[in-house]
Amino acid sequence: MMSHCECNILLVEDDPNDIFLVERAFRRANLHHPIHVVKNGDEAVMYLGGQDCYKEREKYPLPALILLDLKLPRRSGLEVLEWLKQQPLLKRIPVVVLTSSRENVDVDRAYDMGVNSYLIKPVAFNALQEMMQALNSYWLKFNQYPSVYST
Template sequence: MNTDQQTILLAEDDSNQVLLIRRALRKANLTQSLHVVSDGETAISYLCGEGDYANRESYPLPTLILLDLKMPRKSGFEVLAWLKQQPELRRLPVVVLTSSQETADIHKAYDLGVNSYLVKPVSFTDLTAMIKLLDAYWINLNQRPMVYTD
């Protein structure tokens, strides 16, 4: 898959975090398309290709989902639980990117089928380094399963 066809879906309600992640992607010279949703219900709409997200050319299925846990309308846990129940979507790689270091949150995320759990770094330099590693592993090295599309 070409990187110009790859999309990252960022589900994050904190606009400051979105800005920092966008800056880190640019600083890391990553070319993937980044689509941002700010709550769990919108994340599900995007993944279903419903409403504003019906055009799959404009809103393609993501290669990788970066999921915050603490979001309005539906939490990251609820999105993850829903996603893993969808036969055509459940294999999409999901990386939790959150500020929570709570053991209960980590266990719950893995119990729901998350692929990786990362705590947001405090410094921009560390965030950029993390984004580079996410790209290297999840976009370039990881062998992705087939995801069904109509």
């Protein structure tokens, strides 16, 4: 089982401003989890699959949580989710969609494909910080982790 301090986060986000704000929200909330960032859907698949430059699991560990944007270059967030849910062990990693899309079709499709939670990026930084604190409490502190992490 993973301890609280070993919780790595994979942030799949192409917007540099959103990357900055999420990392800043974690710091401001005094949350010190390592955040690994990939900027497109193909990179997310390579990271999670341990391919190419992401082969070293010491340097690129499996995340305890994936924060996934939907609107990504090369492969959309939903395509990443679809790939992930076809992987025997990786499909157990909790995925939280963090996006600006309020489209019902996106929300429904993400849940149909097995997303664990769907969050709309707040506009105000304080709201983002509160969201990251809540996300930390639920997914990284209280959540029971699947056995993908003990392999």
